[in-house]
Amino acid sequence: MTGARRGVLVRMGLMMGIALMTGACRDRAAPRADEPVRLDSVPRRVEARLYVARDWAWNEEDTLRVTVVNATEQPLSGQVNLFVGGRVEVLVDSAAALADSTPRRELSAEGTRLSWPLAALAPGASTEFRQAVRMPPAPAPARAGRRSASAATDTMTRFSVRAWVTGADGKEVATARDSILIRRGSEVVAGGCGGVKDVAVTRYGIGPLRLDMKSADVRTLCPEARDTTWPGPEGMTERGMAVRLAGNPVLVVLNGQTVQRIQVDTAGLRTGVGVGVGSTLADLRGRYGRTCAGQGEGQIAVWFPAAPGVSFGLDSTAVAAGPQVDVETLPETARVERMWVRAGTDDCPARPES
Structure with a gap:
């Protein structure tokens, strides 16, 4: 056999061997249709599932769910x-199905974080x-001419939500993300007046009502407001x-179209330390x-450097001889008949502006 012929036969034999090996590999790589998938081939991991309702509104409640x-x-x-x-x-x-289900709450400028312990989940x-x-009360309406945010950058009606699980070593093992989207028109239905609860009287206002707010904004937040x-x-x-906050009547006093002061004449609304209409001067x-004292709105009023922006009208019948009132002569049992949130000075002996 010549050398050339012998070389041709060798090459043909190599090619046939490679073809047979390739076919065998293909047969092993393709499982039969009735062959079950081995469980060992399925990745085993921790999963976090987040459920966020789709019908949120300002000043209304709903439920977030996290399944681990x-x-x-x-x-x-x-x-x-x-x-x-x-x-x-x-x-x-x-309402987690664990013994210790009380969440720890942390507030920051970015938002609200809750955390629960997870112990020995089988x-x-x-x-x-x-x-x-x-959700919080509706924010004040945007001024005319202000550019509205796109859906991707909207931080006024869209709130990001994230759930994650960390192991005993503190490392994150699972996460899930979603968003709370406030439905259009809910600022009128539940924007912060008739439905708001647990508001406090502060130097800036009461609940969603603020000093220097425009009357049009008050009507947007409180559609039941009536002129008087x-x-x-x-x-x-x-x-x-005249509006109602948490079921309590409140009088918004206007200067032109701007809120100049806010007046409370009935018991129910209180300051952060728990005083209001019905409290005594001793309280x-x-x-x-x-304590500072003077005459305001036709009655004796007291105010406090430690509580700027708020004045209290008393039921005392004491009559001051001049613009200054001797606070020491006022009876400790005198009760608060009225509160004002207003601008002005807050030191003695200056009388708060009203």
Whole structure:
């Protein structure tokens, strides 16, 4: 056999061997249609599932749910975390199926974070954490001409939500993300007047009502607000708007179209330290200390450097001889008949502007 012929036969034999080997590999790589998938080929991991309702509104409550699935072969211990990109009110404790289900709450400029301990979740088991929260009152309407935010950058009606699970070593093992979207028109239905709860009287306002707010903004937040007038000092007619906060009547006093002061004449609304209409002068002094006094709105008024921006009208019948009132002569039992949130000075002996 010539050398050339022998070479051709060798090359043909090599090619046939390679073809047979390739076919065998293909046969091993393609499983039969009836061959079950081996469980070992399925990745085992921890999963976090986040449920966010789709019909949220300002100043209304709804529930967030986080389900943790332990698909590993080991018990899972660590912590479950839930973050909302806004300062929401936590209404009730979680209803998780674990012994210790009370969430720890942390507030920051970015939002509200809740966390629960997760102890020894068995392999193949799951548990659910449910948390009811209340969204904040509607913000003041945007001024005309201000560019509206796009859906991607909207931080006024869209709040990011993130849930994540950390192991006992603090490392993140699962995460899920979603968003709370405030429905259009809810600022009128539940924007912060008739439905708002647990508001405090502060130097800036009461609940969603603020000093220097425009009357049009008040009507947007409080669609039930009605215009009213009454005789003021020296026979002048004053204008305002009657609204209700947490079921309590409130009078918004206007200067032109701007809120000049806010007046409370009935018991129910209180300051952050718990005083209001019906409290005694002794109650006020016990909480605020140094007391200033003068005449305002036709009655004796007291105010406190420790509580700027708020004045209290008393039922005392004492008559001052001049613009200054001797606070030491006022009876400790005198009760508050009226509160004003207003601008002005707050030191003695200057009388607060009204």
